[in-house]
Amino acid sequence: MLKDVTLGQYFPGTTVVHRLDPRTKILLVVLYIVALFCAKTWLAYLLVGVCLAAAIAAARIRLSAMLKGLKPLIFIVLLTGLLNLFYGRGEPIARFWIFKITREGIENAVFMVLRIVMLVMGTFMLTYTTSPIMLTYGLELLMKPLKVLKVPVHELAMMMSMALRLIPTLIEETDKIISAQKARGAEFDTGNLIQKAKAMLPILIPLFLSSFRRADELATAMEARCYHGGEGRTRLNVLHMAARDVLALCLGAALVAAVVVLSKFGL
Amino acid sequence: MDETVIQIDNLTFFYTPDEGETAEDVLSGVSLEIEKGSFVAILGHNGSGKSTLARHLNALLLPKGGSVTVFGMDTKAEDLTLEIRRRVGMVFQNPDNQIVSNVVEEDVAFAPENLGVPTPEIRRRVDEALKMVGMYGFRDHAPHLLSGGQKQRVAIAGVLAMRPECVAFDEPTAMLDPQGRRDVMDIIEKLRREYGSTVILITHHMEEAVRADRVVVMSDGKVVMDGAPREVFPRVEELEALGLSVPETVRLLWEMRKRGVDLPLTALTVEECAKVLADRYAVKQ
Amino acid sequence: MNEPILKIEHLTHVYSQGTPFELTAVRDVDLEIRKGEVLALIGHTGSGKSTLIQHLNALIKPTSGRVLLNGQDIFESKKSVKAARAAVGLVFQYPEYQLFEETVYKDIAFGPKNMKLPQDEIDGRVRRAARFVGLEEDVLERAPFDLSGGQKRRAAIAGVIAMLPEVLVLDEPMAGLDPAGRESIMENILSYHDETNAAIVIVTHSMDEAARYAHRMAVLDHGRVAMTGTPEEVFSHGAELRAMGLATPVMTDLSERLIALGVQVPGNVYTVERMADALMALERGRERA
Numbered sequence: 001m002l003k004d005v006t007l008g009q010y011f012p013g014t015t016v017v018h019r020l021d022p023r024t025k026i027l028l029v030v031l032y033i034v035a036l037f038c039a040k041t042w043l044a045y046l047l048v049g050v051c052l053a054a055a056i057a058a059a060r061i062r063l064s065a066m067l068k069g070l071k072p073l074i075f076i077v078l079l080t081g082l083l084n085l086f087y088g089r090g091e092p093i094a095r096f097w098i099f100k101i102t103r104e105g106i107e108n109a110v111f112m113v114l115r116i117v118m119l120v121m122g123t124f125m126l127t128y129t130t131s132p133i134m135l136t137y138g139l140e141l142l143m144k145p146l147k148v149l150k151v152p153v154h155e156l157a158m159m160m161s162m163a164l165r166l167i168p169t170l171i172e173e174t175d176k177i178i179s180a181q182k183a184r185g186a187e188f189d190t191g192n193l194i195q196k197a198k199a200m201l202p203i204l205i206p207l208f209l210s211s212f213r214r215a216d217e218l219a220t221a222m223e224a225r226c227y228h229g230g231e232g233r234t235r236l237n238v239l240h241m242a243a244r245d246v247l248a249l250c251l252g253a254a255l256v257a258a259v260v261v262l263s264k265f266g267l
Numbered sequence: 268m269d270e271t272v273i274q275i276d277n278l279t280f281f282y283t284p285d286e287g288e289t290a291e292d293v294l295s296g297v298s299l300e301i302e303k304g305s306f307v308a309i310l311g312h313n314g315s316g317k318s319t320l321a322r323h324l325n326a327l328l329l330p331k332g333g334s335v336t337v338f339g340m341d342t343k344a345e346d347l348t349l350e351i352r353r354r355v356g357m358v359f360q361n362p363d364n365q366i367v368s369n370v371v372e373e374d375v376a377f378a379p380e381n382l383g384v385p386t387p388e389i390r391r392r393v394d395e396a397l398k399m400v401g402m403y404g405f406r407d408h409a410p411h412l413l414s415g416g417q418k419q420r421v422a423i424a425g426v427l428a429m430r431p432e433c434v435a436f437d438e439p440t441a442m443l444d445p446q447g448r449r450d451v452m453d454i455i456e457k458l459r460r461e462y463g464s465t466v467i468l469i470t471h472h473m474e475e476a477v478r479a480d481r482v483v484v485m486s487d488g489k490v491v492m493d494g495a496p497r498e499v500f501p502r503v504e505e506l507e508a509l510g511l512s513v514p515e516t517v518r519l520l521w522e523m524r525k526r527g528v529d530l531p532l533t534a535l536t537v538e539e540c541a542k543v544l545a546d547r548y549a550v551k552q
Numbered sequence: 553m554n555e556p557i558l559k560i561e562h563l564t565h566v567y568s569q570g571t572p573f574e575l576t577a578v579r580d581v582d583l584e585i586r587k588g589e590v591l592a593l594i595g596h597t598g599s600g601k602s603t604l605i606q607h608l609n610a611l612i613k614p615t616s617g618r619v620l621l622n623g624q625d626i627f628e629s630k631k632s633v634k635a636a637r638a639a640v641g642l643v644f645q646y647p648e649y650q651l652f653e654e655t656v657y658k659d660i661a662f663g664p665k666n667m668k669l670p671q672d673e674i675d676g677r678v679r680r681a682a683r684f685v686g687l688e689e690d691v692l693e694r695a696p697f698d699l700s701g702g703q704k705r706r707a708a709i710a711g712v713i714a715m716l717p718e719v720l721v722l723d724e725p726m727a728g729l730d731p732a733g734r735e736s737i738m739e740n741i742l743s744y745h746d747e748t749n750a751a752i753v754i755v756t757h758s759m760d761e762a763a764r765y766a767h768r769m770a771v772l773d774h775g776r777v778a779m780t781g782t783p784e785e786v787f788s789h790g791a792e793l794r795a796m797g798l799a800t801p802v803m804t805d806l807s808e809r810l811i812a813l814g815v816q817v818p819g820n821v822y823t824v825e826r827m828a829d830a831l832m833a834l835e836r837g838r839e840r841a
Contacts, residue, residue: 010369012407064570131370162367168411169363179611180650183642184711185634185666202662205652209697214364221365224325224357225378225425226349232383236376236393312730313701360728414597441728444597444757446797471730474802510732515760515802515824522828528835537805544806545813548834 009168010131016244017059017129022138024245025126031252032122036115038256040263045114047262051255052118052125059129069124070117077116084109132164134237141239154230162218170211177206272338272433272465273301273324273355279332280319293319295488296333301433306459306466308476308496311485312510317469320485321435324467325355338432353382356431360438362418363411371413371421372397372406378429389428396424399461400454416447423454433465434458440472452478473500473514477535484509501532516540556584557751558608558640558719563617565603577603579775580617585719588749590742592762592783595772596797601755602645604772605721608753609640638667641717645724647708651696656687656707659696663715681714682707684747685740702733706740713744720744721753726761738765763787763801763822771796787822803827 012018017025032048039045056066070077088105095101127135140157147153178188181202188199278297281290294316301307311317322328323335326342335342337351359365368374372393379389397403400420410418419439426434436455440448452475458464468479476482482499484492486509492499500506500513503521507513513521516537520530530547534540565578578600585591585608595601606612607619610626610633619626619636626636644650653659660681664674682692685706691699696707709725725741726734738761745752756762762769762783769786771779773796779786786793790800790808800822807821807830817830 010409012370012409131368131373133368133370133373165367165369168369168409172411176644177650179606180642180644180647181662182611183609183637183644184663184715185637186662187666202650202652206650210649217359217361217364218367220322220327221357221359221422222367222377224327224352224359225367226352226381226429227377228349228381233380234383234386234389235380236373236386236389238386313733416597438728444797445759445799446596448757449799473731507732510730512731512735516806518824519803519806519827519831522824523831526828526832528832537802537809541806541809541813541815544810544831545815548810548816548831548838549814550816 009127011061011065011128012131013060013129015059015129017055017125019244020129020248021239021241021245022130022134023142023239024241024248025130026135026138026142028248028252029122029126031249031256033119035256035259036118036122038259038263039115041266044259044262045111045118047258048118048255049114051251052122055125056121059125061125061128065128066121066124070120073116073120077113080116081109081113084112132161134239136161136164137235137237137239154233158230166211166214166218169214170207173210174203174207177203177210269302269304271300272303273299274336275299275320275323275333276336277333278320278323278330278335280316280323280328281331292488294323297485297488297490298333299483299490299493301465301467303432304459304463304465305481306455306468306479307481307483308479309467309469309483309485310471310473310476310511315485316488317485318437319488321357321437321467321469324433324435325352325357327357349382353378353429354432356426356429356434358419358423358426358434358436358439360441362415362422362442365422366410366418366425369409369411371402371408371410374410374421375406375424375428377425382429392428392430393424396427397421399427399457400424401450414447416443416450419443419447419451420454423451427458431464433467435467435469437469438471439468440470440475448472448475473512477514484511496535497533500535503532554586554588557587557622558585559620559623560584560604560607561618561620563604563607563614563619565600565607565612566615567603569615577775578607578614581772581775581777583770583777583780585751585753586768587718587751588745589767590745590752590754590765592766592769593753593755593772594757594759594762594769594798599772599796600775601772602723605642605723605753605755608636608719608721609642610636611642638715639717640719640721641712641715643709643712643720643722643725645727646705647712647725648696648701648704651704651708651711654695655693656682656696656699657692659707660692660710660714663711667715677714677716678710681710684713684744685710686736702729702737705729705733705737709737709740716748717750719751719753721755723755724757725754726756726758734761759787759793759799759801759804763803771798783822784820788820 035048039048085101085105086099088102088108090102090104092100092102136157140153143153186199186202276298278294279292280294281292284290297320309317319328323330324337326348329343338354340347340351342351366374367377375393375396376389379392394403397406400423402417402420402424410421439451455466459466468475470476477496479496482494482496483490484499500517503513503517514535516535517532520532520534523530530543534543560581560583563578563581567575567577581604593601607614613627621636621639624632626632651659653662657678660678661674664677687706687710691703696704699707726737729737741752744750766783769781769783770777771786778796779789787800787804790804793800803824804822807817807819810817811819821827821830
């Protein structure tokens, strides 16, 4: 069911990870991704993995929730793994028909799968532990320098936070429309591609219309609550970098450095 | 004489028509004065113009003819729009479409943030508003996981955080269950009692309108009845002709009257109605 | 007593099993829907009403338990699911938001078309369904989005009625309408019931309307069936209903108060008509005295 989609979901909490400044968390994720792409050896992967596991444990996110988030990506992950498995160079250790599997291929496949899974899990950590409003607030502050280039930073951030706000509502709505059309005998999984695409219309048209209606009502409600752009806005939660943020960023930088060193020496 | 907080003079409004079509008045010549601290219920069939009228109170819509003056400010004055919206809060029918954040307290903070209220003061207002509607315990919850009634209470808190002097409710209970409906009505009473707020309530529920001290009935963009509930509701046949109904208590008294028993139609609440009937039918010891 | 057309046996439904969001929406529910009855299903928000009714036409599968349509398990095969979809019509809340075709006619025809009926049969059903909900012929060729709110609601209900279900389930069909709109929609639904003898299940928050129209009521509380019975039986448990976050009809409240004030009305009065009857009996007593 669509209700089970956890993408972009936020799990409220009060752990250290939750309390980190959103800017810190965004930067940490960037550092984490850099580290992940620099990692070339088992030891480097292990190090990044340990950091991820520590962060997950510190944020008290259940592993089941993490794995659930990965579910929609299983196909992509497996496909990448398989492709890498068969495209390795070097001495084949097994072969059948036109395929050959090499030691390097196996290694590549495992690395690629690990990389994608860890990449996704790392970014999930950001959305699981940061409320969308704080996330966009953090982004807005980080992008502030772009204002000089006349980039509408506040508007972009607001648009993103509204989109995140509407995701759960629209998912619920989609579920309901699908059920309602099914109740009228609609079938979505039979026929050829064109028939299948046509069968989506009874879902897409109402969804489109209702998104417009919601957006319109939401805009009215925002205006009624004195929204008038970013000018002169204050905040309930003002961000300041605490000692833990500096510490966390140092650790992040240290991780990247360690991974680079490890990979350089081929350990 | 009580102070008038909202003054509507000969208000006319229509949506700009598509090319080749003629404009149809949604409101035609509405005049209304609302006094400070009063509780006004607005009734009318779907499409009678009630919501359009409400949207004029905080400059969401501007008059095409006539004028709307709120706390002495003409709603057409653009530089006063924010001040008008701060003083006249508005709660809408669908709580899902008025909540802007994925966290309850961040949502309640939205209006004061827009108004540039200093951070410590926002915190104070958010906490106070959430306590007022009984949702303080849910301040770090995600709104989409709350029940409809709880969401609507969060939406009300979001409006109260502006510290408005007048709150207009546009069918706030239409999507709620009986408990949710009771909660919203209790908050309205509390608002009047504790803050002396002026309340305007658009509703289809006659039992809610009974609790107001004035009932305005609209039909086809005009005000057709205006008076205390005990003046308006006895006009059973007129109200039914307008596509409205009367409270069940009045329906009963009307039915008795049709059967030849003359009882006053002014006993609106269950208590009043029971008293009228007990005077006539109670077994005297 | 009529025989049951739908039988729900030990039905339990758990959402998001095994996640932090796990939620048991329906718990061990047993319920019958009988041929030709009007059943009101009431309960607070989150009591499991919406989840329960989506089981009736096999839209969602029970975690455990069964739903029997004329004695046959509706989840048994693809065919039985299809049969359930046709036999049990489900109108969701605010059904007008699911309209999608260019004309009202085409939208109403969507259901019958999916049932693969012959063209003339579809045409007949569309016109009949439109008549049931009081839509004029000329409305059929208009775009659904040009209609008024009340007309859209009617068109959407007609879209389900056109499948001629033996059980018509409606989730708050009157929500958001004005009093006249509520009454006329309810009359439309009852006319379908009278003409076809279909069973009607109506989910509502309005106790006064449940009192006026239902033959039987089922009360859900936290996913369980807390009470079933005639409105008379159910409304005699006023205090329990209020404790579940529900209301009682105004006339029930009034009769409780009248009895406390020493007026000898029966304790099971819940509609205006019955209250007037009871009071008229007292009136005649007064005249004799």
